[in-house]
Amino acid sequence: MSTDRAELRDATRKAFGAAGLAPALDTSWNTVTEMGALMMAVPEDLGGLGLGREAVGVIHTELGRTLAPGPAIAQMLVIEALCAADGLAGRQDLLDRAIAGEIMTASLARADAWGALTAVPDADRASHVLVVGEGRVSLVPLEGAAITARETWDRTRRLFDVRPTADGLVLAQGAAATALAGRLEAQMLLALAGDCLGGADAILELTIEYLGTRRQFDRPLALFQALKHRVADMKTWLSAAEALFWNRATDAAAGVAELGALKAHAASVYRAITEDAVQLHGGIGLTMEHHCHLFLKRATLNATLGGDADYWEEQAGRAALRKAAS
Amino acid sequence: MTDALETLRHDVRAWLEANAPKDWRATCTSHEGFLATQRGWFAKLVEGGYAVPHWPAEWPGGGQGLAEQKVLYEELARADTPRLLLSFMSTYHAASTLFEWGSAEQQAKYIPRILEGEIWCQGFSEPNAGSDLAAVRTRAERRGDVYVVNGQKVWSTMGQFADKCLLLVRTRTQGAKQAGLTYLLLDLKAKGVTARPIHQIHGDEEFAELFLDDVEIPVADRLGDEGQGWAVAQSTLLSERGLTLLELSARMRGALWRIADLIRETGREDDAGILRDFGRLATRIDAACALADQFLANRIAGHERVGDASLVKLTYSRTLRDFTSLGLRLAGLEAQYHEPIVFGGGMETGNWMADFMNSYAWTIAGGSDEVQRNIISERLLGMPREPKTWTLAGDAA
Numbered sequence: 001m002s003t004d005r006a007e008l009r010d011a012t013r014k015a016f017g018a019a020g021l022a023p024a025l026d027t028s029w030n031t032v033t034e035m036g037a038l039m040m041a042v043p044e045d046l047g048g049l050g051l052g053r054e055a056v057g058v059i060h061t062e063l064g065r066t067l068a069p070g071p072a073i074a075q076m077l078v079i080e081a082l083c084a085a086d087g088l089a090g091r092q093d094l095l096d097r098a099i100a101g102e103i104m105t106a107s108l109a110r111a112d113a114w115g116a117l118t119a120v121p122d123a124d125r126a127s128h129v130l131v132v133g134e135g136r137v138s139l140v141p142l143e144g145a146a147i148t149a150r151e152t153w154d155r156t157r158r159l160f161d162v163r164p165t166a167d168g169l170v171l172a173q174g175a176a177a178t179a180l181a182g183r184l185e186a187q188m189l190l191a192l193a194g195d196c197l198g199g200a201d202a203i204l205e206l207t208i209e210y211l212g213t214r215r216q217f218d219r220p221l222a223l224f225q226a227l228k229h230r231v232a233d234m235k236t237w238l239s240a241a242e243a244l245f246w247n248r249a250t251d252a253a254a255g256v257a258e259l260g261a262l263k264a265h266a267a268s269v270y271r272a273i274t275e276d277a278v279q280l281h282g283g284i285g286l287t288m289e290h291h292c293h294l295f296l297k298r299a300t301l302n303a304t305l306g307g308d309a310d311y312w313e314e315q316a317g318r319a320a321l322r323k324a325a326s
Numbered sequence: 327m328t329d330a331l332e333t334l335r336h337d338v339r340a341w342l343e344a345n346a347p348k349d350w351r352a353t354c355t356s357h358e359g360f361l362a363t364q365r366g367w368f369a370k371l372v373e374g375g376y377a378v379p380h381w382p383a384e385w386p387g388g389g390q391g392l393a394e395q396k397v398l399y400e401e402l403a404r405a406d407t408p409r410l411l412l413s414f415m416s417t418y419h420a421a422s423t424l425f426e427w428g429s430a431e432q433q434a435k436y437i438p439r440i441l442e443g444e445i446w447c448q449g450f451s452e453p454n455a456g457s458d459l460a461a462v463r464t465r466a467e468r469r470g471d472v473y474v475v476n477g478q479k480v481w482s483t484m485g486q487f488a489d490k491c492l493l494l495v496r497t498r499t500q501g502a503k504q505a506g507l508t509y510l511l512l513d514l515k516a517k518g519v520t521a522r523p524i525h526q527i528h529g530d531e532e533f534a535e536l537f538l539d540d541v542e543i544p545v546a547d548r549l550g551d552e553g554q555g556w557a558v559a560q561s562t563l564l565s566e567r568g569l570t571l572l573e574l575s576a577r578m579r580g581a582l583w584r585i586a587d588l589i590r591e592t593g594r595e596d597d598a599g600i601l602r603d604f605g606r607l608a609t610r611i612d613a614a615c616a617l618a619d620q621f622l623a624n625r626i627a628g629h630e631r632v633g634d635a636s637l638v639k640l641t642y643s644r645t646l647r648d649f650t651s652l653g654l655r656l657a658g659l660e661a662q663y664h665e666p667i668v669f670g671g672g673m674e675t676g677n678w679m680a681d682f683m684n685s686y687a688w689t690i691a692g693g694s695d696e697v698q699r700n701i702i703s704e705r706l707l708g709m710p711r712e713p714k715t716w717t718l719a720g721d722a723a
């Protein structure tokens with residue numbers, strides 16, 4: 001791990017440390033804005049830190065780790081789109097407000113369906129929503145829009161269906177909009193993959209801790225080889241997925257297809273680990289008072305946000321077929 | 327990628343175009359063909375300066391960094407050259423153990439001969455030891471200037487073709503199991519040595535059993551002190567964990583065309599289910615490669631943790647099983663008709679049943695998947711170790 005990455009990770013983990021798992025939305029959002037998470041990828045001349053995808057990867061991994069609520073992924077998409085909107089009047093003002101924490105949100109459904117504006121985090125608190133349509137990316141004010149709350153199984157996320165009434169500000173058009181849409185989708189997929197791997201790492205650690213303290217048949221569960229081997233398998237798949245994550249997060253050439261395959265892989269690892277975690281916790285893992293279900297539900301939501309594994313694995317298969325022919 | 331690496335890639339590729347053996351797969355369906363191909367290809371690589379990139383810089387072809395080695399492996403895989411199965415133990419296990427533990431005399435005596443083609447094998451495993459290396463029972467008794475060795479070794483890769491052997495023996499039966507081991511360099515031509523090939527489930531004979539009957543080994547051919555064998559053996563084993571897996575993972579990625587070809591040949595380019603399985607496999611192979619890369623970068627930076635190598639090996643062995651399983655499934659009934667196997671064809675020869683069966687060699691050899699899982703859970707994750715309440719059979723109570 002690079003020193004920069006390790007430092008940023010430690011700082012972020014420390015910032016979220018006190019709030020514990022699945023902190024309250026306001027607390028969590030304050031932490032996100034105060035630690036500067038929203039300005040990481042913003043170029044320095046626009047008031048940001050000018051750090052790249054790797055820093056964004058660290059942030060989302062850590063947010064996933066604590067099961068942070070809030071629209072961080074959507075907000076960073078809006079910020080990315082604003083950064084790209086060179087000619088937009090009043091851009092700096094919008095950008096400053098977004099970086100300072102005024103909620104501007106976006107759909108986390110797969111790009112094809114973005115125009116439909118489903119799965120929009122925290123839309124009821126947002127001033128704007130990003131709309132990615134055919135040949136056009138715009139930022140639409142939410143006054144007067146129809147906003148329907150959709151209660152999710154994942155209690156750590158609040159999602160809405162949104163039907164805007166206004167046209168909004170055009171951030172990009174034509175070919176530029178298509179290119180931007182691709183970049184936004186790539187960033188969403190990377191963020192979701194990071195969320196998955198951070199969460200997977202956290203629940204794996206909690207599970208190992210539990211196995212070390214819970215005693216059955218006069219010894220800790222951690223002494224049973226059947227359980228140790230399951231945990232070792234989880235750690236192995238997680239480690240490989242993490243290596244792939246950092247590999248693709250730092251590869252400027254990694255496009256939507258590669259990041260989609262990464263997201264599908266990360267989500268399947270997350271799901272497998274949360275499912276095993278419930279099983280290894282036994283009865284307590286089935287209750288609402290314990291943390292297992294929070295991870296399990298976030299994992300299953302992550303698996304569908306941004307496009308599911310069926311879609312991305314098929315794309316990856318086609319890409320591999322093309323590559324092998326070249 | 328830096329300019330220097332691009333230049334290296336270009337050079338290696340050009341060299342391979344001129345020098346890589348062409349029809350070796352057809353030749354390697356017999357043992358004679360296999361041996362001739364392996365010896366010829368190794369000699370060529372030595373001549374080209376590409377045989378031992380991982381050796382220290384003072385040796386011809388050595389002193390290459392990790393990034394350079396990776397480029398070389400990728401190009402070797404791309405050119406579909408034979409893996410150096412025959413000289414693998416010599417250039418990795420024997421050489422790195424000698425570099426670390428050998429005296430100046432021992433290094434001068436043995437290392438140059440490796441480049442001349444001398445073949446080494448490893449005599450660690452025993453019929454009743456398997457992955458439990460400390461349970462070695464082959465006995466060595468010191469008599470003056472020699473050790474007299476009696477016992478049996480098994481799973482010695484390429485042992486039937488080898489000239490020399492890295493031998494782990496027991497010089498003491500009392501006390502801790504590990505403390506009674508000693509490391510010797512055995513000349514397989516010595517009196518009392520019998521090597522017998524083992525027929526594996528896919529028909530190849532990559533391994534041999536070694537029978538040692540009053541074999542005399544000079545004390546001068548001991549590596550490390552008497553009783554230090556366990557520590558020396560750990561260096562030998564470490565040499566294969568890492569670089570090898572980097573090469574093998576890269577080769578597996580390079581072999582994805584075999585599955586792509588099968589998908590096309592069977593007209594399943596638009597079968598969404600097959601495409602998903604293929605896409606999932608390709609991503610897992612990328613993850614295995616990324617993990618191997620990361621492992622080596624950490625090792626070079628001095629950040630390797632005990633157990634990291636096990637993560638890499640377990641990932642590789644399970645991914646290889648997935649790879650060969652998908653090929654086997656796509657090849658259908660055709661894969662069930664016996665075809666001659668290609669000796670030393672790498673792990674992915676396109677003979678899917680053979681490749682599938684061979685994948686078990688990776689989930690068992692070099693510490694089984696289960697042993698790796700123990701190491702990961704106990705050493706890396708800090709879970710408690712199993713209580714050890716047993717002793718060696720035959721030990722004094």
